[in-house]
Amino acid sequence: MMDAHALLFEEPLLWEMGAPGRSAFSMPERDVPEHPLEPALVGDYPDFPDLSEPEIVRHYTRLSQWNMSVDTTMYPLGSCTMKYNPKTNERQAALPGIARAHPLLPTELSQGLLRLMFELERLLAEITGLDAGSLQPAAGAQGELAGMLIFYAHHADQGRPRTKILIPDTAHGTNPASAALCGFTAVAVPSGPEGILEPDAVAARMDDDTAGIMVTNPNTLGLFETHIRQVADLVHAKGGLVYADGANMNAVLGQVHMGAMGVDVLHLNLHKTFSTPHGGGGPGAGPVCVTQALARYLPVPRVLKVDDHFTLGSDFPQSIGKLHAFYGNFGILARAYSYILSLGADLPRVSQLAVLNANYLRAGLRNHYHLPYDRPCMHECVFSDKHQLPHKVTTLDIAKRLIDYGFHPPTIYFPLVVPGALMIEPTETETKETLDRFIAALVSIAREAETDPERLRQAPLRAQRRRLDEVQAARKPCLTG
Amino acid sequence: MKDIEELHFPEDIRYSQDHEWARPEGDLFVVGISDYAQDQLGDIVFVELPATGRTLTEGEDFGSVESVKAVSELLAPLAGEVVAVNAELEDQPEMVNSQPYKGGWMMKIKPANGADYDQLMDRDAYLNMLKG
Amino acid sequence: MRYLPHTEADIAAMLAAVGCGRLEELFNEIPADCRRTAPLELPPAYSEWALDHHMETLAGTTATAPDYDIYLGAGSYAHHIPETIQQLLRRGELFTAYTPYQPEVSQGTLQAIYEYQTLVARLLGMEAANASIYDGASALAEALLMAVRITKRRRLAISQAIHPLYRQVVETYLRPTGFEIVPLPYGPDGRTDLTPLTDLRDLAAVAVQSPNFFGCIEDVAAVSDAAHADGTALMVAAFSEPLAFGLYSAPGHLGADIVCGEGQSLGIPRSFGGPGLGLFACRTTHLRAMPGRLVGKTVDLEGRRGFVLTLATREQHIRRERATSNICTNQGLCATAAAMYMASLGATGLRQLARLNYDKTGYLQNALQRAGVVLPFTAPVFNEFVVRLPAGSAATHRRLMARRIIAGLPLEPFYPELADHYLLCVTETGSKAAMDRLVAEVTA
Known part of the structure; x- marks a missing residue:
């Protein structure tokens, strides 16, 4: 008996449905005879369920209804920039000349696509204030890896490989993990009482065995690293390089010049700043931009323009090599290109409104939640559960209760330097009315924490599922059915 | 998480600053983590233990305990050779939570120097450290 | 801009709430030495319809089926998608x-x-x-x-x-x-x-x-x-x-x-x-x-x-x-x-589709072999196989391209010892008629 209430249906697993002999696939006609086949090589039929097309459509439609998404509600996941994903971008990426393009076509038969890549690289260089770039990394973490490989190659070329890398304690976990892939030992730099890097802390750790520093600016507390130029000078003076994690670029479009800031390498997350969909966990794209001095290390192939013709060049002997089988997540690049062209000269306004929205939330919530760093923020603000802990209500409870109010929770328990962090990034595409409702919801939850804390500990009560037993999932992993 | 008063700290064992405990058993010492440590970690879902025969220095990382969202290294309270590990924790890591001093023991070591045990904290010293 | 919902009245009210006079003041924390000195040089915003036109122009330069018969695989395959x-x-x-x-x-x-x-x-x-x-x-x-x-x-x-x-x-x-x-x-x-x-x-x-x-x-x-x-x-x-x-x-x-x-x-x-x-x-x-x-x-x-x-x-x-x-x-x-x-295919469909891919590949292999083209490798294949064309094959490859046939991937750039070798790919999307045309053109 299937359980259902209102519009929420229960839905079985794929293999609990269907019947042998059904199919949801239109098999092309057979216009050739059977070709002899060595029986010894033939395997068993894979154990897949047989389903019809209507069953497939209903299954995934129902599953989709169990998700909160940007298209359904405000999704203020800090550091993830969950902005509106324009529909026109989807149309462009689905054009037959893009969706059906084979990556190894002779270049004279894919000129428009190479032009798109060439122009997107130039646009990203202009936006960051750096000189050259590669679109190849498939996500931010692969962009970081590209950056660390460039650091590695640069120091190897100087004749002395370096073994350490400075990483502030506010960094995303991908930073130390990416550095470790290149053999660098991460040296943590504590942020100061203002929540930002202090030049002295960097100077005390920077030496000639340190490859450089990885900085996220604005940082994960949503604060601009105001000493960044001094930090960069310190690092450069010891022969190091400066890497900027561009995860938070949505705060500073058209405002800062990464080259002027002293950045040597930076990655961008096209699925954050440039509106490409997050897809339930990707695909993303993580292009890297670099200064002219480091351009020779960029991944190959590189898109080159010769007269009015575009080609792919691999003759760059100092390149770090390839990171992706082909040119990266081109379909995502096409969406980001569409976004930039749609905004044009309005792009800086994106950051102005993103920062306005974040500061508006900050102003609306600061009397109700603890604000560990009480300074004007950039595109996101970080609160904590300090005021609610005396009622034995934690950040997790607050986050889960937000679901009952119809909002996706913010990022929680990150950055690690704030115990019980609630990291809220509204983005520029939320209206003032939505922000007012979100503030009202969190204010109401703060009140409930005092009057009815148990209600928060039981939350969510109105989602597809109550809280899930993550301990059982980890103790006795069941990863396949 | 519990208040320190709600936690249990036996008298017949000694404690390290990293919240491991050791208990003499013949020539050997049994090692585990304290009630305080398991309470801080929350529900333990996985315990990684060393190979028997491995020689440990004092304070050396000999394995790890994992909760759903954290990993903590285990640091040897005493130097010595690992002569046995608690294989039952592979299937029942929750014993570290429910019986930190009994079923949740982690390894037995043959000490490099049995007198090292005397350098560890007794119950009162450990409690004082916890209360800061 | 249609993605940005703020009216001037919204902005004024929100700036008042945060204690700023102008949007630019939100960035006061950023030191002068980190700022841009000139505005971004970006093209004017495209309307939705102008963007469609621009993207169609770019995408229109790509060789795709059905205008071209493309025998390229090498890690990227043409299959029907429901x-x-x-x-x-x-x-x-x-x-x-x-x-x-x-x-x-x-x-x-x-x-x-x-x-x-x-x-x-x-x-x-x-x-x-x-x-x-x-x-x-x-x-x-x-x-x-x-x-x-x-x-x-x-x-x-x-x-x-x-x-x-x-x-x-x-x-x-x-x-x-x-x-x-x-x-x-x-x-x-x-x-x-x-x-x-x-x-x-x-x-x-x-x-x-x-x-x-x-x-x-x-x-x-x-x-x-x-x-x-x-x-x-x-x-x-x-x-x-x-x-x-x-x-x-x-x-x-x-x-x-x-x-x-x-x-x-x-x-x-x-x-x-x-x-x-x-x-x-x-x-x-x-x-x-x-x-x-x-x-x-x-x-x-x-x-x-x-x-x-x-x-x-x-x-x-x-x-x-x-x-x-x-x-x-x-x-x-x-x-x-x-x-x-995978769910759409099911066990039955997956086997049928795989077999069809196999048979189509086998058909092209046989047809080429009968026409005198050398297949240097003897192991059983799936979807893809290598052919060796007579010396000077680059001209043949170009001639076919002019006739809207991409006759596989030249292997020499990847394996210098495999001059005149090409990797051909056939899937369920290829027809017998098209394969017959390929054979005729290769051996013309």
Whole structure:
């Protein structure tokens, strides 16, 4: 008996449905005879369920209804920039000349696509204030890896490989993990009482065995690293390089010049700043931009323009090599290109409104939640559960209760330097009315924490599922059915 | 998480600053983590233990305990050779939570120097450290 | 701009609430030495309709079917994609959600990924599959790093019949590590020559691809035996065309320890090479050394079945520099597409489709051979095979291009010894009539 209430249906697993002999696939006609086949090589039929097309459509439609998404509600996941994903971008990426393009076509038969890549690289260089770039990394973490490989190659070329890398304690976990892939030992730099890097802390750790520093600016507390130029000078003076994690670029479009800031390498997350969909966990794209001095290390192939013709060049002997089988997540690049062209000269306004929205939330919530760093923020603000802990209500409870109010929770328990962090990034595409409702919801939850804390500990009560037993999932992993 | 008063700290064992405990058993010492440590970690879902025969220095990382969202290294309270590990924790890591001093023991070591045990904290010293 | 909802009145009210007079003041914290001195030089904003025109112009330059007959494979394959998949993927609830950190409101994504992991494990004959890696190339690099972690050895034997672009990515990933790569040559039948393995010691892994870059089916069981001979080394089986396992035995059934490859064939458009999908599967004994996200089954407070991200302590956001990989965002939506595709085919459909691909390839092989074209490699193939054309073949290739036939991929840039050799690919999308035309034109 299937359980259902209102519009929420229960839905079985794929293999609990269907019947042998059904199919949801239109098999092309057979216009050739059977070709002899060595029986010894033939395997068993894979154990897949047989389903019809209507069953497939209903299954995934129902599953989709169990998700909160940007298209359904405000999704203020800090550091993830969950902005509106324009529909026109989807149309462009689905054009037959893009969706059906084979990556190894002779270049004279894919000129428009190479032009798109060439122009997107130039646009990203202009936006960051750096000189050259590669679109190849498939996500931010692969962009970081590209950056660390460039650091590695640069120091190897100087004749002395370096073994350490400075990483502030506010960094995303991908930073130390990416550095470790290149053999660098991460040296943590504590942020100061203002929540930002202090030049002295960097100077005390920077030496000639340190490859450089990885900085996220604005940082994960949503604060601009105001000493960044001094930090960069310190690092450069010891022969190091400066890497900027561009995860938070949505705060500073058209405002800062990464080259002027002293950045040597930076990655961008096209699925954050440039509106490409997050897809339930990707695909993303993580292009890297670099200064002219480091351009020779960029991944190959590189898109080159010769007269009015575009080609792919691999003759760059100092390149770090390839990171992706082909040119990266081109379909995502096409969406980001569409976004930039749609905004044009309005792009800086994106950051102005993103920062306005974040500061508006900050102003609306600061009397109700603890604000560990009480300074004007950039595109996101970080609160904590300090005021609610005396009622034995934690950040997790607050986050889960937000679901009952119809909002996706913010990022929680990150950055690690704030115990019980609630990291809220509204983005520029939320209206003032939505922000007012979100503030009202969190204010109401703060009140409930005092009057009815148990209600928060039981939350969510109105989602597809109550809280899930993550301990059982980890103790006795069941990863396949 | 519990208040320190709600936690249990036996008298017949000694404690390290990293919240491991050791208990003499013949020539050997049994090692585990304290009630305080398991309470801080929350529900333990996985315990990684060393190979028997491995020689440990004092304070050396000999394995790890994992909760759903954290990993903590285990640091040897005493130097010595690992002569046995608690294989039952592979299937029942929750014993570290429910019986930190009994079923949740982690390894037995043959000490490099049995007198090292005397350098560890007794119950009162450990409690004082916890209360800061 | 239509994505930005703020009216001037909204902005004024919000600025007042935050205590700023002008939008520009929001950036007062940024020191002068970090600022741009000139405005961004960007083209004027395109209207939706002007953008359509511009993008159609760019995309219109690409050679695609049906205007061209394209016999290119090499890791990117033309397969029919049911319209249901395209439409279902555009459900905003699926494509505008993110990593399911909050399981109570992400059960759709979580169940879809759990189903994906299950179908991938069944397809590859393995015990566990992750929620995806970027692509086939980085999946192979991750598999080799995983083998090093498990075995604590630093030497890897890698077949030269693995996709050359995948091998380039592996070299990039391994360059700073100092791990040693020992190449295994391919033999006269187009399969990996395993004889060098008898003299190789202390290997972390032996890696082959099957079907390999030449389309040839490797003797995966023999590779597994050779790899396992010393009791420590792991067998890594890569692939770029998973539809082959609808017909041929899956690598997991032939002794592979880690199976990884490209899943673009499973309902994902080619899109000039990406986004694709890195499939990744292993034995449960090695689960904790595996890179990437995992979804597991559990129950909620009321005992109802549900799904969560699990075993996250392997991952970068918890274990940081000691994580099994730096991967965070993966190819979630592509994995969902692949699950939809596998479910749409079902067991029966997958076998039929794989057989049709096989038969079409066999038809073209026979027809070319009858016309006097040399097929240098003798091993059985799937979808792809190598031909050797008479000297001066570049002119033939160009002549066919002018007649809107892309007659395969020249192999000389990847294998200098294979001048005049081409890799041809046929799938269910190719017709007998088109193949007959190819044969006639090649031999004209």
